[in-house]
Amino acid sequence: MKIRFIPVGLTRERKKSKKQFWGIYKNMENKFRPEILPLLWILLFFIAPLFIVLKISFAESIFKIPPFSEVFKMVEEHLLEIRINLKNYVAIIHDSYYVTTFLNSVLLSISATLVCTLFGLPMAYGIHNARDNIKSILLLSLSLSFWTSILIRIYSWMNLLSTHGIVNTLLLKSGVIDFPIQFQGNYYTICLGMVFCYLPFMIFPIYAVLEKIDRSYIESAYNLGCRSAKVFWAITVPLSKEGLLTGCILVFATSMGEFVIPELLGSAETITFGRVLWNEFFTNLDWPMACALSIAMMLFVILPIFVFQKKAGL
DSSP states (O other): OOOOOOOOHHHHHHHHHHHHHHHHHHEEEEEHOTTTHHHHHHHIIIHHHHHHHHHHHOOOSSSSSBBEEEEEEEETTTEEEOOOOHHHHHHHHOHHHHHHHHHHHHHHHHHHHOOOHHHHHHHHHHHSSHHHHHHHHHHHHGGGGSSOOOHHHHHHHEEEEETTTTTHHHHHHTTSSSSOOOSSSSHHHHHHHHHHHHHHHHHHHHHHHHSOOOHHHHHHHHHHOOOOOHHHIIHHHTHHHHHHHHHHHHHHHHHHHHHHHHHHOOOTOOOOOOHHHIIIIIISSOOOHHHHHHHHHHHHHHHHHHHHHHTTOO
């Protein structure tokens, strides 16, 4: 028979240490915030790169690798020299080339947004009112466009609209025209390509908001004698303004910096923001000018949206 003696003081200390450990663990669990992870993601992959682009926009273009001067430079041991170059931002305002490019991109983006709204709202409303089995098929067919690269989709339009494409071939064989029509190389074709690519960005937000609308409002309007058109414009459209605003923001913001569609469907005369950015970065190797253009475009897109959301109360 073995007898084991355990000091009472040690057991009490062990119990105290366990209680302290579990208390610290519970405090850490309570202090952990799930929103920290997305904030870190935004900080690392949006805020930090944005500050790098902002810093380069204040530099000067020089012939070296990388092709820009230092904004922050240690001159002596305890002396920091800051050299800010505002020439790039002054050129954006006063140079007619950049002003014309900016206006072209704004007009294209507004046109694409309006056309997407014109087609996207009825399409989203039709999907919303469809039967469940047809609704799933329509949503799946609409999502198929995201499974294909944008290059493939734009090349399909090039095959359709070129001088030797399907449209000109059908028109020539039917005797409607005698010579091929040059469809490509203008802003109308670029707008068509943007609408084709960005229409789902308008449909999905509107559809998501329409699904949340209480059917009792619409049924009450029908019971009061309203017709379908009156119900649509007086009830459905005002209640879906959040989806409309989200779709307009998505289409307008993505259209402003578009490069692939103007490059493939446009010509040398169709100058847009994305093409100018490409030329400044890779042709002229003027990284500070390209970064200044990016910051200016971002401010132009974000600030009006922020002001509009504040005034609309969204």
